[in-house]
Amino acid sequence: MRHIPALALVVASTVLFAGCSSTKLEEKPPVQEQPVAPAVVDHSHDVQTVVAPAQKDDLLTNPALANRSVYFDFDSYVVREDGKPVVEAHGKYLSNHKDRKILIQGNTDERGGSEYNLALGQKRAEAVRKALTVMGVSDSQLEAVSFGKEKPKATGHDEAAWSQNRRADLVY
Amino acid sequence: MIKRLVSSILFVSGLTCCVFAHAQLRVEISGVGSTQIPIAIASFADENLAPQQVSAIIKADLDRSGYFKIIDTGTAMSETSDINYADWKARGAFDLVVGSVQRLADGRYDVRYRLLDIGRQTQLSGFALTDIADHTRLTAHKIADDIYQKLTGIPGDFSTRLSYVTKSGGEYKLQVADSDGENVHDALRSIAPIISPSWSPDGTKVAYVSFENRKPIVYVQDLVTKERTVVANYKGSNSAPAWSPDSSKLAVALTLSGSTQIYSVNANGGGLQRLTNSGGIDTEPRFSPDGQSIYFTSDRSGGPQIYKMSAGGGSAQRITFKGDWNTTPRISPDGKTLAYISRRDGQYQLYAFDLTNSQELRLSDSGDAEAPSFSPNGRYIMYATKSGGRGTLAVVSIDGSVKHQLTTQMGEIREPTWGPFMK
Numbered sequence: 001m002r003h004i005p006a007l008a009l010v011v012a013s014t015v016l017f018a019g020c021s022s023t024k025l026e027e028k029p030p031v032q033e034q035p036v037a038p039a040v041v042d043h044s045h046d047v048q049t050v051v052a053p054a055q056k057d058d059l060l061t062n063p064a065l066a067n068r069s070v071y072f073d074f075d076s077y078v079v080r081e082d083g084k085p086v087v088e089a090h091g092k093y094l095s096n097h098k099d100r101k102i103l104i105q106g107n108t109d110e111r112g113g114s115e116y117n118l119a120l121g122q123k124r125a126e127a128v129r130k131a132l133t134v135m136g137v138s139d140s141q142l143e144a145v146s147f148g149k150e151k152p153k154a155t156g157h158d159e160a161a162w163s164q165n166r167r168a169d170l171v172y
Numbered sequence: 173m174i175k176r177l178v179s180s181i182l183f184v185s186g187l188t189c190c191v192f193a194h195a196q197l198r199v200e201i202s203g204v205g206s207t208q209i210p211i212a213i214a215s216f217a218d219e220n221l222a223p224q225q226v227s228a229i230i231k232a233d234l235d236r237s238g239y240f241k242i243i244d245t246g247t248a249m250s251e252t253s254d255i256n257y258a259d260w261k262a263r264g265a266f267d268l269v270v271g272s273v274q275r276l277a278d279g280r281y282d283v284r285y286r287l288l289d290i291g292r293q294t295q296l297s298g299f300a301l302t303d304i305a306d307h308t309r310l311t312a313h314k315i316a317d318d319i320y321q322k323l324t325g326i327p328g329d330f331s332t333r334l335s336y337v338t339k340s341g342g343e344y345k346l347q348v349a350d351s352d353g354e355n356v357h358d359a360l361r362s363i364a365p366i367i368s369p370s371w372s373p374d375g376t377k378v379a380y381v382s383f384e385n386r387k388p389i390v391y392v393q394d395l396v397t398k399e400r401t402v403v404a405n406y407k408g409s410n411s412a413p414a415w416s417p418d419s420s421k422l423a424v425a426l427t428l429s430g431s432t433q434i435y436s437v438n439a440n441g442g443g444l445q446r447l448t449n450s451g452g453i454d455t456e457p458r459f460s461p462d463g464q465s466i467y468f469t470s471d472r473s474g475g476p477q478i479y480k481m482s483a484g485g486g487s488a489q490r491i492t493f494k495g496d497w498n499t500t501p502r503i504s505p506d507g508k509t510l511a512y513i514s515r516r517d518g519q520y521q522l523y524a525f526d527l528t529n530s531q532e533l534r535l536s537d538s539g540d541a542e543a544p545s546f547s548p549n550g551r552y553i554m555y556a557t558k559s560g561g562r563g564t565l566a567v568v569s570i571d572g573s574v575k576h577q578l579t580t581q582m583g584e585i586r587e588p589t590w591g592p593f594m595k
Binding site: 105126143146 | 365367368383386387388407408409411412425427430431432453455456469476497499500513515520542543561586587
C-alpha cells in the first residue's frame, strides 16, 4: 500500500515530462558547435513585481506626526509647552529621514496690516525652525516662510478664532 | 442664417453677463470739501452716440472729488452753442462745461469740450480728443482732469487707475479699475492669496506678492502683455515690493537672515543687495519721491515704528514717536506728508503726519484701516477698511473733509493701490 502513491507519482511525472518534449530520455540533445541568434522570446505576458517603498513616511500612519500645527500666545513668538511634543515628533522624524524637506508656514491673527503680519508670522515659523534645528534637523531640510494673516484656520473675528490662527504649520 | 443670428445673440448676452459680473464698484459719498465751486455741466450734444455718456462721467468725477457743486443744465449744449452768461450767473454757476460727441467714419469718437468762466465771460479751457469707443470713459476722465486743474490749480487724477485684491468664495483676483471703480479688469486670478500690489512708475506693470507656490514670492506683471517675472524668490518669505522712482529697482522684504529685512533687487530680477541690518523686523519699504530715501517699518525700538534711511541702506532715523504701534508708511507725491496706520486703544487708524511740522491728523474713524495709498495728485488717500464686516475701500482727502467709499456687491476688497499719472 505504501508504494502505490510513490509509484503513481513517478508514473505521473514521467508522463508529464514526456508530454513536454518529443525527445526520448536516452537521447542526448544535439550539441551546438556554432553560435546561433538568441531565440526571440515574447515577454508580453511577463509580470514583474514592484515593492512599494514602505511608505517612507510614517507620516500617514504615525499618530505622533498627525499633528502639524504649533500654536502661539498673543504677541508671542515662543513655542508653547503644548507645541513641544509636536516639534519633537517631527524633529525626530526629520532627523531620521534626511531626504524629507518641509515648509514651516507661520501665521497670525487678522489684526493689523498684511505685511507686518507677514513679518510676525515669519517669527513664529523661525521659532519652530530653530527648535527643529536644535534637535539635529539639517537646515537644508527646513524652510521657514510666512502666510501672515492670509491663511486663517478659523474665520471668526474673536479670540477663539484668533487663537487658532496664531500658529505655525509644518507642511511636507 | 437664423441659427447664426441666435448664436450671435447668445454671444452678446453672454458678454453682457460677463460685463455685469465684472460690475464696477459702488461709490458712496459721505463728506465734501468746506468750499465747493458751483459748476454747470451741460449734456454734450449727441453724446448718446458714444457707448458711455461723457457728461455723466464728468459730473460723477467732479461730484466725488468733493470740491464742486454740480448744477444741472437740463439741456444739451455743444461747444458752439451761444451762451447766455447772465442767465448762468443768475443760476449761481461760476463755470459752465459744454461739448459734443461725433462718431467718425473710422468708428472712433471725437469729443469736444469747452470750460467757460461765467463771471469773466471767457473760455478757461477747451480741446478735442479722438479715441476708440472703448476709451470713451478715459476721454471723459481726461476732460474732468482738465476742469479740476483749471479750477483748483491741482492736477486732476480721475484718469488714473486703481489696483486692489478681491476675495470671493475661494478665489482671489488682482483687479485694475478706473479711479471711479468702473472698467474693471482682472490682472490675476488665483486660489491662493495675493497681497501688496505696487504700480510701476509708468503705470504699465504691477509688482505683487502671490502665495500660489505655498510661500510668498514677489512677481512683476506687465499688465499689457501679461508677462510675469519672478523678481524675488529666495529661501524664506519674499514680500513688500516697492518701486524705485526710476523703475530700475524694487525694494523688498526677505527673510534670508532669519528675520525680515529690507533688500533691493533689479526690477527684472537679480542684483540682490541688503539694505537693513537689524536683528528684528524691517519691512514695508517705500522710496521717497526723489528716490534718495526709503521709509520703512521697524521694531528695533520694541513695537513697530516708521524709520527713514538712505536708499542705499545704512543708519536710520526714527520718524514716528506717538503711539506704540505704527506701520505701513506711505509718502505723499510731494514728499511732505507721511501716511501710516497707527494702533491707538486697540483701533487701527489712518494718520497723516506732516513732515514739515510734525503735526499728525487722524483720517479714519472705523478702527480697522489698512494699506493706505496716496492719489497721484497727493490730495486723497485710499485705504482698506471694513463695512458690515466686509472689506471695502475708503477714500479721504488729506484734510479729512472729503470722504467716499467703494464697495463690491459680493466678497471682500482689500490691498488698494492708486496708480500713477500716465503719459
